[in-house]
Amino acid sequence: MSVIERLKTMATKSPWIYRINAGSCNGCDVEMATCALIPRYDVERLGCQYCGSPRHADIVLISGPLTRRVLDATLRVFDEIPDPKVTVAVGVCPISGGIFRESYAVLAPIDQYFPVDVNVPGCPPRPQAIIEGIAQAVQIWRERL
Amino acid sequence: MNFLRLFARNLREGPYTEAFPFAPAPTAKRFRGKIEFDAETCEGCRLCERVCPAGAIKMERTAEGMTFDCWHDTCVFCGNCEFHCPTKSIHQTADWHLAHRQEDKYRMVEHGLIPFQVCTECGSKGLATAPAAGSANPPLTAEEFQHVKSLCPKCRGKFMRARKTKAKA
Ligand code: SF4
Ligand code: SF4
Ligand code: SF4
Numbered sequence: 001m002s003v004i005e006r007l008k009t010m011a012t013k014s015p016w017i018y019r020i021n022a023g024s025c026n027g028c029d030v031e032m033a034t035c036a037l038i039p040r041y042d043v044e045r046l047g048c049q050y051c052g053s054p055r056h057a058d059i060v061l062i063s064g065p066l067t068r069r070v071l072d073a074t075l076r077v078f079d080e081i082p083d084p085k086v087t088v089a090v091g092v093c094p095i096s097g098g099i100f101r102e103s104y105a106v107l108a109p110i111d112q113y114f115p116v117d118v119n120v121p122g123c124p125p126r127p128q129a130i131i132e133g134i135a136q137a138v139q140i141w142r143e144r145l
Numbered sequence: 146m147n148f149l150r151l152f153a154r155n156l157r158e159g160p161y162t163e164a165f166p167f168a169p170a171p172t173a174k175r176f177r178g179k180i181e182f183d184a185e186t187c188e189g190c191r192l193c194e195r196v197c198p199a200g201a202i203k204m205e206r207t208a209e210g211m212t213f214d215c216w217h218d219t220c221v222f223c224g225n226c227e228f229h230c231p232t233k234s235i236h237q238t239a240d241w242h243l244a245h246r247q248e249d250k251y252r253m254v255e256h257g258l259i260p261f262q263v264c265t266e267c268g269s270k271g272l273a274t275a276p277a278a279g280s281a282n283p284p285l286t287a288e289e290f291q292h293v294k295s296l297c298p299k300c301r302g303k304f305m306r307a308r309k310t311k312a313k314a
Pocket of ligand 2: 186187188189190191192193194229230231232233234235
C-alpha cells in the first residue's frame with residue numbers, strides 16, 4: 001500500500017466538520033452544537049470533530065435561508081474549504097426557505113449557489129436526524145476521497 | 146414533572162450516550178414529525194392548505210380529482226394543519242428519518258388523491274370527499290355516512306335537509 005493510500009484510509013476515518021450559519025434563526029445551530037457537546041448524542045463517536053477553521057474542514061454543515069447580506073461572506077468561506085468536501089444543508093431553511101420561503105430578503109434554496117449533497121429537513125431537525133445526515137455525508141465523502 | 150424524573154436519574158446514573166445511529170433512537174410518542182395524509186376521510190375543505198405557514202401543502206383540481214401534496218422539505222412541523230383539520234385526515238407521525246441525498250429532494254412529498262365519482266342518485270360528477278358531517282344531529286350512522294359519501298354536493302344537501310326535517314318532526 002502506498003503512502004498516499006494509507007493516508008487516505010486514515011483520513012476517511014475522521015472527517016472534520018465546519019458549520020456555516022447563513023442567516024439561521026439559531027435553532028439549527030443549537031441542535032448542531034448539541035450533537036457534539038452533549039454526551040447523549042456525541043457525534044464524535046463517528047470520528048467527526050467540529051473544527052474552527054474552514055481550511056481544516058471536510059464536511060460543511062450550512063444552516064439558514066441565506067440572507068442577501070451574508071451571501072458574499074458565505075461564498076468566500078465556502079471557497080476556503082479544500083476539495084473534496086461534502087455539503088450538508090441542515091434545516092428546511094437552506095433546502096427550500098422553509099418558513100422564510102419567497103421572502104425578498106432571502107436567497108433560498110441554497111442549492112442555487114452551493115453544491116448541496118445531503119439535506120436534513122426539520123425546523124430544527126432533532127440531533128439524531130442531524131447525525132443521520134452526517135452519517136450519509138461521511139459515506140459520500142468516502143466515495144469522493 | 147418528567148424533567149424532574151430525568152434530573153433525578155441523571156444525578157443517580159450520570160450522563161449516557163445513545164447508541165444511535167447503530168441502534169434505534171428513543172422517540173417521544175407525541176413527537177411532531179413527518180406529515181401523513183388520508184384521502185379516505187378528507188373533507189376537501191382545504192383548511193390545511195390555508196393555515197400552513199410554510200406553504201408546504203398544495204391541493205389542486207386536476208382531471209382525476211383533487212390532489213394533495215405536502216412537501217416535507219419546507220414543512221416546519223408546526224402542527225397547524227392537524228390542529229385545524231376537522232376530520233384529522235392529516236396528522237403528524239413520530240417519524241423523523243427524513244435526511245436524504247440531494248437527488249431525492251423533490252421526491253420528499255406526501256401525495257394523495259380524492260378522485261371524482263358519479264353520484265349514485267343523479268349521476269352527475271363530484272369529488273368523493275368524506276361528508277362534512279361534524280354538525281349533523283343526530284350523528285350520521287355508518288351506513289348513512291357511506292350513502293352521503295357516494296352523492297354529489299347537491300344531493301348531499303338535499304339528503305341532509307330532508308334528514309333534518311325528519312329529525313325535527
Ligand atoms: S430551519 Fe427552522 S430552526 Fe433551522 S434556521 Fe430555519 S427557521 Fe431556524
Ligand atoms: S386534510 Fe383536513 S383540513 Fe385538509 S382538506 Fe382534508 S379535511 Fe380539510
Ligand atoms: S405541520 Fe405546519 S408547516 Fe407542516 S404542513 Fe402542517 S401546517 Fe404546514
